[in-house]
Amino acid sequence: SILMLPLDVANTADVAKGFVGFPMDLLWMIVYISMGCFVLALLPFLMWFYEEDDHNVNPIKRFFKAFAWTLLALVVFVAIFAILYVTIGISQIPVVKMTAPLVLESAPPVSACGDACGRQLVEVSIQPTIIMYFIAFTTWLGWLLFIVFGGIGLSALPMDLINDFRTRPKDIKNTSEGKAQYARVSRHRSYLLFLTPLDDPAICGCART
Numbered sequence: 001s002i003l004m005l006p007l008d009v010a011n012t013a014d015v016a017k018g019f020v021g022f023p024m025d026l027l028w029m030i031v032y033i034s035m036g037c038f039v040l041a042l043l044p045f046l047m048w049f050y051e052e053d054d055h056n057v058n059p060i061k062r063f064f065k066a067f068a069w070t071l072l073a074l075v076v077f078v079a080i081f082a083i084l085y086v087t088i089g090i091s092q093i094p095v096v097k098m099t100a101p102l103v104l105e106s107a108p109p110v111s112a113c114g115d116a117c118g119r120q121l122v123e124v125s126i127q128p129t130i131i132m133y134f135i136a137f138t139t140w141l142g143w144l145l146f147i148v149f150g151g152i153g154l155s156a157l158p159m160d161l162i163n164d165f166r167t168r169p170k171d172i173k174n175t176s177e178g179k180a181q182y183a184r185v186s187r188h189r190s191y192l193l194f195l196t197p198l199d200d201p202a203i204c205g206c207a208r209t
Contacts, residue, residue, distance in 0.1 A: 001031055032135040039138065040077055045070040085133050091126045 004027065011021040049066035099118035128136070 001035065004028060004031055029131055029135070032138070033131070036134060036138040039142070040074060041070060044073050081134070081137060084137065085130065089127065089133055091128055093124045093126060095122060095124050096120070097122045 007022070008024050008028075011024055045066050048069045049062055052062040052065060097118075097120045099120075101117075
């Protein structure tokens, strides 16, 4: 959608010069609907599909489980979207209403109409289409999630950097400490070798010798 803005500006300039441009209204709808489908269907499906990244799980079972969770998320989104569209799906647009008396064409021109002219700020209620409301709702939802998770990430970044610095790997400065570290790693290795069935072909493809 970032590249759509300069395309729209260039297309408007071409249309003003008399050239036949792109149908930008249709292109904007296609881009935003594609982004909505990408965010609401494709990304959740891939997220739940790869969360079940287990070699012991049947891929077909993983597919249907991810599809079921994606379908559930879509049902929840459609329910919320329908409720909001029915209850508050009306756009309030502020406009300036100006009134003036009718003047005959043969009458002399006047510079001001005095108290006969009126100026009033009113609101016009417009019911947007479902597609336009979908575009507006997904855009608002995306900005909301960006603000929430961006704020959480920025606030947690200094603490993460401090903890990464505190827990960084450090050099072993003396021989006794190095021997203690080697002994501890050797004990863990022996324990893992004792627990691991190395003669299982499903794990290593070989037999214990």
